[in-house]
Amino acid sequence: xxxxxxxxxxxxxQEAETVTLxxxxxxxxxxxxxxxxxxxxxxxxxxxIRQEAYKQQNATENRFSVNFQKAAKSFSLKISDSQLGxxxxxxxxxxxxxxxxxxFGQGTRLTINP
Amino acid sequence: EAQVTQxxxxxxxxxxxxxxxxxxQNMNHEYMSWYRQxxxxxxxxxYYSMNVExxxxxxxxxxxxxxxxxxxxxxxxxxxxxxxxTSLYFCASSFFLGGATSGANVLTFGAGSRLxxx
Numbered sequence: 498x499x500x501x502x503x504x505x506x507x508x509x510x511q512e513a514e515t516v517t518l519x520x521x522x523x524x525x526x527x528x529x530x531x532x533x534x535x536x537x538x539x540x541x542x543x544x545x546i547r548q549e550a551y552k553q554q555n556a557t558e559n560r561f562s563v564n565f566q567k568a569a570k571s572f573s574l575k576i577s578d579s580q581l582g583x584x585x586x587x588x589x590x591x592x593x594x595x596x597x598x599x600x601f602g603q604g605t606r607l608t609i610n611p
Numbered sequence: 612e613a614q615v616t617q618x619x620x621x622x623x624x625x626x627x628x629x630x631x632x633x634x635x636q637n638m639n640h641e642y643m644s645w646y647r648q649x650x651x652x653x654x655x656x657x658y659y660s661m662n663v664e665x666x667x668x669x670x671x672x673x674x675x676x677x678x679x680x681x682x683x684x685x686x687x688x689x690x691x692x693x694x695x696x697t698s699l700y701f702c703a704s705s706f707f708l709g710g711a712t713s714g715a716n717v718l719t720f721g722a723g724s725r726l727x728x729x
Contacts, residue, residue, distance in 0.1 A: 501653070530716050542701060542720035588653060592716045597661065597708055598644065598669055599718060601653035 499524040501589050503602035510579050511610050517564075518574045518605050520589030528594035531565070531572045536586040536604075545587070548572065576607075584609045613638045617702050617721035624692055625729050632687045632724050634702030642708045643685040644718070647671065648699040657700075659708075660685055692728040700724045 500523045510516035522531070533545040548556045548565050555563050560577045576583055589602040615636045624630055636643065644659035646669075656669030660679040674696055676688040685704075689696060703718040 503653075506651075532717075540699065540723040540725075542703075542718075542723075544717060547717065590654075592708065597642075597659050597667070598656040599654075599716075601646075601655070603651055603653045 499526075499529075499591050499593060499600045501591055501600055501602035503587075503589055503605050505605045506603070507606045507608070509608040509610055510576075512579055512581060514579055515575060515577045516579055516607065518576075518587050518589075518607065520572045520574070520602055522570050522572060522589070522591050522602075524570075524591065524593060526593045530592050530594070531563075532590045532592075532599070533561070533563070533572075533574045534588045534590060534601075535583075536588065537582075537584070542588075546574065579609050581609050581611065583607060613719070615702055615704050615719050615721035617700075617724050619724060620722065621725045623727045623729065626693055627691050630689050630692060630726075632689075632700055632702075632726070634685045634687065634721060635683050636685075636702075636704040636719070637683065638704065638706075638719065639682065640704035640706050640719075641682070642706065643679065643702065643704045644669070644708075645675070645677065645685070645687050646701045646703065648701065648723075654701065657687070661708075689726075692726075694728050696726065697728045698726060700726060 529550045531548045535543045546558045564573045586604045590599040645657040646654040648654045658677040660666045702721040
């Protein structure tokens with residue numbers, strides 16, 4: 498079975514600074530995909546970024562980038578130039594190729610201080 | 612607009628009173644799923660469906676039922692709700708899950724249904 502661990506229940510950062518959210522996972526499979534979802538106060542689940550395990554290059558989406566360390570089973574999210582609208586709960590998730598569910602971490606609540 | 616619609620968004624009910632949370636998607640997705648979100652536990656899958664009349668249990672199916680009679684609809688039924696089913700519920704859909712590209716594994720989520728069982 499797969500597990501995802503987000504060891505930081507809460508994080509805070511000053512506006513315009515950079516913050517990194519941690520995520521580690523455990524799986525014995527070799528083909529899988531990793532995701533970061535954002536959940537703002539509206540509760541909507543919004544896909545932030547995704548990474549294929551077979552790709553060595555780290556995914557980036559504007560101010561969001563990941564540090565994917567496959568051997569260490571680590572998938573951290575870096576948010577650059579933090580904005581007030583980045584305040585949300587962030588979830589890390591994994592899906593194994595051929596599986597029928599995403600497995601989520603516990604979530605990290607990110608606060609942006611003006 | 613492509614979306615997953617859940618109703619109701621908020622519900623307070625009492626123990627034992629049957630309720631249904633509806634879920635509908637307009638994207639012709641094959642795959643649909645229900646998750647519940649609880650503090651400190653993240654989201655956990657309740658049930659999923661790979662197509663019409665094809666459903667299967669997720670990680671926490673106890674106390675829930677589902678049906679998939681039409682492709683667009685996937686209701687979640689609580690026959691006899693209990694307080695431990697107080698949670699935030701999400702319906703999600705995708706063309707396909709478990710495929711060989713990350714795009715095949717992107718879920719579109721509904722806006723969530725906050726359920727309180729007294």
